[in-house]
Amino acid sequence: MVNFLIFGPPGSGKGTQSVKLAEKFNLKHLSTGDMLRAEIAAGTELGKKMSSIMSKGELVPDAVVIEMIANKIDSTKDVAGFLFDGFPRTVAQTEELEKMLNERGMKIDSMLVLDVDHDELVKRLILRADLSGRPDDKDPAVIENRIEVYRSKTEPIIDYCRERGIYQPVNGVGSIDEIFERLCEFMEEYF
Numbered sequence: 001m002v003n004f005l006i007f008g009p010p011g012s013g014k015g016t017q018s019v020k021l022a023e024k025f026n027l028k029h030l031s032t033g034d035m036l037r038a039e040i041a042a043g044t045e046l047g048k049k050m051s052s053i054m055s056k057g058e059l060v061p062d063a064v065v066i067e068m069i070a071n072k073i074d075s076t077k078d079v080a081g082f083l084f085d086g087f088p089r090t091v092a093q094t095e096e097l098e099k100m101l102n103e104r105g106m107k108i109d110s111m112l113v114l115d116v117d118h119d120e121l122v123k124r125l126i127l128r129a130d131l132s133g134r135p136d137d138k139d140p141a142v143i144e145n146r147i148e149v150y151r152s153k154t155e156p157i158i159d160y161c162r163e164r165g166i167y168q169p170v171n172g173v174g175s176i177d178e179i180f181e182r183l184c185e186f187m188e189e190y191f
């Protein structure tokens, strides 16, 4: 099994690229954002509790997403590995993920980080708002908060991964296909 983290600020294109990469490399795409939105759409108790946190652009508690991910890892069969998208988002989540994978004879093999500048991110998220219908894409103040939460809580994971020699920055500006090619080039080394 080969396990990748796809990383980058909100609007950097993680979700779009993850779908294409998962298909190409037979990876299981695990997006905690998608899982949480599915809970909200299904009207579950958990979804109801999480939706106000998400609409403010804050992070949901670590324990919630860790449990979701653990369940998915254990119920997935017949894949070449996992592609984690939007998870981990804190150093604590990263430590938990490493532990979970190690206990199952796996590890985080590589962290691919999409680099996109601030103004481009805001532009993309505002454009996406109509298509996605996501409340957290609509409000400029919430977008700024999500980017700020990324910088303060999520970006420290980059140092953690750099120390382990698994940090791989990738230029996230260009066409969807160009960025996909750049990511594929790095990922192909692992197969």
Ligand code: ADP
Pocket: 009, 010, 011, 032, 033, 034, 036, 053, 054, 055, 057, 058, 059, 060, 061, 062, 065, 085, 086, 087, 088, 089, 093, 136, 146
């Ligand atoms: P994006 O990266 O485009 O902002 P996501 O779909 O990954 O969007 O996440 C949307 C929201 O879901 C986040 O702003 C946060 O509230 C919540 N969320 C998703 N994944 C996590 C996570 N791993 N830890 C905490 N909160 C999360």
